[in-house]
Amino acid sequence: MIRLTIDNIAVTVEEGTTILQAARKIGGKVVPPAMCYYSKLKGSGGKCRTCLVKVVQSSAKDPRPMPKLVASCSTPAQDGMVVQNITSPEVVEARKGIVEFLLLNHPLDCPVCDQAGECDLQDLSYGHGTEITATEEYRREFPVTDIGDLIQLHMNRCILCYRCVYTAEQLTDQRVHGVLYRGDTAEIGTFIAQNIDNDFSGNMIDVCPVGALTDKTFRFKSRVWFLRPMDAYRDCRVCKGKAVIWMAGDEIYRVTARKDRFGEVEDFICNECRFDHKHPEDWVVEGPRSIKRESVISANHYLQKEDPGVIDPIKGTIT
Amino acid sequence: MTNISGRVIHKQFEKEGKTVAFSPETLEKVHTLIRRYPEGYQRSALLPVLHIAQETFGGYLTVDVMDYIAELLGLLPIEVYEVATFYSMYYLEKPGKYVIEVCQTGPCAISGGETILQFLEDSLKIKAGETTPDGLFTLKAVECLGSCGTAPVMQVNSRFYEKLTTEKIILLLEALREEAKIEQNTSDRWEEQFS
Amino acid sequence: MGRAILLNGIEIPGIRNFTTYRSHGGYSAVEKALREMTPAQVAAEVTRSGLRGRGGAGFPTGLKWSFLDKKSDKPRYLICNADESEPGTFKDRFLMEHLPHRLIEGLIIASYALGVKTCYIYIRGEFKYLVGILEKAIGEAHRYGFVGENIAQTPFSLEIYVHPGAGAYICGEETALLESLEGKRGNPRIKPPFPAFKGLYGCPTVVNNVETIATVGPIITMGGEAYAAIGKGKSTGTKLISACGNIKKPGVYEIELGLPVEEFIFGEEYCGGIAGNKSLKAVIPGGSSVPILPADLILNTASGTPRLMSYESLAEGEFTSGSMLGSGGFIVLNEEACIVRNTWNLTRFYHHESCGQCSPCREGTGWMEKILYRLEHGEGKMSDIDLLERISKNIEGNTICPLGDAAAWPVASAIRHFRDEFEAHVREGKTFHATVGKETTN
Numbered sequence: 023m024i025r026l027t028i029d030n031i032a033v034t035v036e037e038g039t040t041i042l043q044a045a046r047k048i049g050g051k052v053v054p055p056a057m058c059y060y061s062k063l064k065g066s067g068g069k070c071r072t073c074l075v076k077v078v079q080s081s082a083k084d085p086r087p088m089p090k091l092v093a094s095c096s097t098p099a100q101d102g103m104v105v106q107n108i109t110s111p112e113v114v115e116a117r118k119g120i121v122e123f124l125l126l127n128h129p130l131d132c133p134v135c136d137q138a139g140e141c142d143l144q145d146l147s148y149g150h151g152t153e154i155t156a157t158e159e160y161r162r163e164f165p166v167t168d169i170g171d172l173i174q175l176h177m178n179r180c181i182l183c184y185r186c187v188y189t190a191e192q193l194t195d196q197r198v199h200g201v202l203y204r205g206d207t208a209e210i211g212t213f214i215a216q217n218i219d220n221d222f223s224g225n226m227i228d229v230c231p232v233g234a235l236t237d238k239t240f241r242f243k244s245r246v247w248f249l250r251p252m253d254a255y256r257d258c259r260v261c262k263g264k265a266v267i268w269m270a271g272d273e274i275y276r277v278t279a280r281k282d283r284f285g286e287v288e289d290f291i292c293n294e295c296r297f298d299h300k301h302p303e304d305w306v307v308e309g310p311r312s313i314k315r316e317s318v319i320s321a322n323h324y325l326q327k328e329d330p331g332v333i334d335p336i337k338g339t340i341t
Numbered sequence: 342m343t344n345i346s347g348r349v350i351h352k353q354f355e356k357e358g359k360t361v362a363f364s365p366e367t368l369e370k371v372h373t374l375i376r377r378y379p380e381g382y383q384r385s386a387l388l389p390v391l392h393i394a395q396e397t398f399g400g401y402l403t404v405d406v407m408d409y410i411a412e413l414l415g416l417l418p419i420e421v422y423e424v425a426t427f428y429s430m431y432y433l434e435k436p437g438k439y440v441i442e443v444c445q446t447g448p449c450a451i452s453g454g455e456t457i458l459q460f461l462e463d464s465l466k467i468k469a470g471e472t473t474p475d476g477l478f479t480l481k482a483v484e485c486l487g488s489c490g491t492a493p494v495m496q497v498n499s500r501f502y503e504k505l506t507t508e509k510i511i512l513l514l515e516a517l518r519e520e521a522k523i524e525q526n527t528s529d530r531w532e533e534q535f536s
Numbered sequence: 537m538g539r540a541i542l543l544n545g546i547e548i549p550g551i552r553n554f555t556t557y558r559s560h561g562g563y564s565a566v567e568k569a570l571r572e573m574t575p576a577q578v579a580a581e582v583t584r585s586g587l588r589g590r591g592g593a594g595f596p597t598g599l600k601w602s603f604l605d606k607k608s609d610k611p612r613y614l615i616c617n618a619d620e621s622e623p624g625t626f627k628d629r630f631l632m633e634h635l636p637h638r639l640i641e642g643l644i645i646a647s648y649a650l651g652v653k654t655c656y657i658y659i660r661g662e663f664k665y666l667v668g669i670l671e672k673a674i675g676e677a678h679r680y681g682f683v684g685e686n687i688a689q690t691p692f693s694l695e696i697y698v699h700p701g702a703g704a705y706i707c708g709e710e711t712a713l714l715e716s717l718e719g720k721r722g723n724p725r726i727k728p729p730f731p732a733f734k735g736l737y738g739c740p741t742v743v744n745n746v747e748t749i750a751t752v753g754p755i756i757t758m759g760g761e762a763y764a765a766i767g768k769g770k771s772t773g774t775k776l777i778s779a780c781g782n783i784k785k786p787g788v789y790e791i792e793l794g795l796p797v798e799e800f801i802f803g804e805e806y807c808g809g810i811a812g813n814k815s816l817k818a819v820i821p822g823g824s825s826v827p828i829l830p831a832d833l834i835l836n837t838a839s840g841t842p843r844l845m846s847y848e849s850l851a852e853g854e855f856t857s858g859s860m861l862g863s864g865g866f867i868v869l870n871e872e873a874c875i876v877r878n879t880w881n882l883t884r885f886y887h888h889e890s891c892g893q894c895s896p897c898r899e900g901t902g903w904m905e906k907i908l909y910r911l912e913h914g915e916g917k918m919s920d921i922d923l924l925e926r927i928s929k930n931i932e933g934n935t936i937c938p939l940g941d942a943a944a945w946p947v948a949s950a951i952r953h954f955r956d957e958f959e960a961h962v963r964e965g966k967t968f969h970a971t972v973g974k975e976t977t978n
Contacts, residue, residue, distance in 0.1 A: 068726035119930030160347030387719035429703030
């Protein structure tokens with residue numbers, strides 16, 4: 023076991039743990055935001071740069087600081103490491119810059135985007151961005167491409183996190199989409215006209231941090247915060263059948279996987295559960311899904327289970 | 342590519358379903374290349390094999406060609422598409438018989454590279470990025486070709502032409518038009534580069 | 537001070553061929569290393585020579601070699617980085633074209649020192665004709681028993697293969713190169729793990745620049761100490777400088793490190809002065825990514841001492857008043873050169889070459905290009921200049937690989953030293969520059 027401090031809070035983790043995972047163990051505000059890293063997808067991380075942190079002491083053995091900010095998702099923690107996240111003005115500034123880059127070519131179409139209300143990029147820009155847009159340039163515009171009946175691709179919204187590519191690669195054996203071209207014209211696509219269709223393709227929707235991949239069967243049906251998310255399960259031969267059903271009245275509007283407090287899917291679900299079972303009698307309801315208090319989805323609904331309190335490293339109080 | 346307006350121009354391609362196959366001699370060469378990499382890592386041969394494929398099958402990579410290469414190297418087609426769209430030397434659409442690539446980067450730019458391109462545009466009556474209607478020339482504005490000491494430079498089908506002047510361009514275009522009438526010399530094909 | 541170590545023998549007709557090269561002492565360094573020295577002794581000699589990576593970073597070669605994972609039982613690889621693509625740099629091309637056997641000799645000795653049995657030369661695809669030259673040279677070395685089994689009648693065996701890229705500057709970054717060599721997109725890897733532990737095919741790997749490897753032979757011949765005696769301070773030995781731009785004699789020069797910059801630019805032996813009897817305006821001394829310096833700061837440091845062609849001297853004053861030796865791509869601009877246009881041009885290059893993997897580089901390079909395009913084409917605003925500075929700062933240091941820095945430095949340094957020229961572009965608008973540059977499409 024190794025011991026490190028992040029924003030002056032000590033934590034003990036197993037060797038090989040990344041700084042980000044160590045921070046997640048502490049929880050609360052010291053957890054760096056992550057737009058591309060996904061603990062369940064091998065090879066993910068390092069790309070979006072939102073989780074950059076400052077290492078002021080590399081380890082007990084080597085007390086030198088690291089020369090640059092490092093991606094906490096892919097930098098292993100060391101014994102005696104001293105990390106600054108929100109206690110470092112440099113990190114806060116750099117992160118503002120990263121948010122600005124991610125928003126640079128992202129369309130301001132939240133009012134017509136199905137992801138609104140559960141979008142990591144929205145959360146990121148509220149939490150870590152600035153109010154003003156400095157750019158006056160035209161935003162990047164991709165031609166619209168069709169990838170099948172179940173999933174809607176809006177390339178303009180994509181931040182190239184590569185999560186959907188890893189999902190296709192690691193959950194299925196016939197990946198048909200990938201990252202094409204390069205630089206700021208790189209895009210997610212199939213290159214030739216074809217559908218992305220396999221038992222687990224729907225998970226690409228859940229792992230997408232933005233509204234680039236959304237559920238076509240749920241398109242424009244409802245804003246997510248008007249729905250009641252319920253934990254539910256069903257006997258499924260393909261997956262564990264543990265899902266969240268999003269209801270209004272007695273109707274199921276959509277089915278998604280269950281996400282943990284860091285926004286990651288707990289168990290991937292199959293397309294049959296996601297797309298083919300929209301009758302309440304298909305599911306056994308466990309109860310209301312716990313949603314973060316600060317999420318717009320939990321507004322005006324019901325009280326949620328309390329999260330254990332964590333120390334705010336700047337104020338020194340429990341939040 | 343993007344342009345200043347922000348619009349990205351990417352085409353959706355189609356599989357034509359044409360049969361594609363290397364000649365036995367070329368196939369043997371390809372297998373020699375594959376054997377240069379350790380067992381199980383035949384994917385390493387992808388870049389050189391795509392070069393050979395591009396030259397063999399009409400100067401560009403069609404979906405059929407890429408699918409054939411994927412099969413040859415035991416890859417998923419998308420893995421080949423991802424690579425082919427990343428590197429600038431692979432063409433996805435049929436270029437002219439002669440692809441003229443004029444360097445526009447730093448040292449070439451300050452040594453007249455922009456004038457050379459302008460002159461070629463005027464002479465060929467096409468813009469950079471276009472192909473002449475007779476299919477003979479494709480003109481491209483490209484980034485650094487690594488020949489800054491002999492700027493301005495360009496490549497025609499990967500052959501260097503250096504210290505360019507408009508006079509040299511006139512002569513070269515004439516020579517290429519003549520050469521196009523006869524069987525092409527193939528000694529500088531990719532296949533021939535590997536021993 | 538011109539000194540031929542690396543380019544020794546270049547004037548000999550036919551030196552590209554094995555027999556000529558051999559008859560002029562070629563491959564004797566291989567015989568010496570393999571027959572008379574242990575691998576550790578060879579490595580020690582390289583460390584003693586003070587040789588630093590000639591690709592741009594200037595990292596001590598001996599130290600880099602020492603990082604190679606010795607506990608691993610996997611095969612080790614030596615990769616020669618011949619993806620020379622940094623604008624202004626064409627020295628490796630020159631060396632490979634004229635003295636391919638010097639590179640092969642270096643590869644054999646380095647492989648022996650590192651315990652490597654397979655080498656790949658990753659060369660940029662645009663140098664197609666060099667693939668043929670290198671393959672032919674390797675074939676010759678094979679025939680004469682210097683590549684293959686039992687080299688020079690010793691138990692050491694080695695295979696060398698040439699691997700062409702296909703048009704991507706980013707593949708000069710060592711982990712992008714490895715990805716590309718594995719047949720993938722040239723996306724740089726997230727480090728750690730470093731190539732010394734997990735490189736090609738997950739095996740311990742050393743990636744060295746062409747010139748670095750080619751220097752190993754001469755070091756073995758003359759001894760590390762003798763090599764270290766050449767040059768100045770920690771900038772030991774000689775370096776190939778590829779000079780271009782507005783000078784009388786563009787070309788590749790082998791210089792002893794420590795040569796005064798002034799002598800290099802104006803000396804008859806080197807660049808021969810500024811072309812067309814114009815005056816010197818600025819120099820980008822180490823490939824297009826390093827900070828540009830105005831005439832006064834390239835000739836003398838801020839403290840008034842003559843600036844020398846060495847890692848230390850060119851960096852003196854850091855980014856406030858200094859630059860870097862980098863890859864040795866020496867780009868000279870005369871009084872007529874427009875700094876804004878040049879900066880836009882280089883930014884367009886980095887924008888074009890960004891792999892697109894990480895957000896600061898993918899988005900930031902394009903943003904800078906658009907702003908610089910507007911500035912150069914008379915549609916800029918004063919606030920754009922500060923914005924450019926801020927963007928470059930947000931990219932620098934925050935990306936996966938050094939391409940972010942490479943894109944940020946030219947912009948930051950151009951504004952630092954030539955702010956008035958940017959402001960003039962804004963003030964005078966369209967009348968300032970009427971020519972229209974092209975978007976590139978490769």
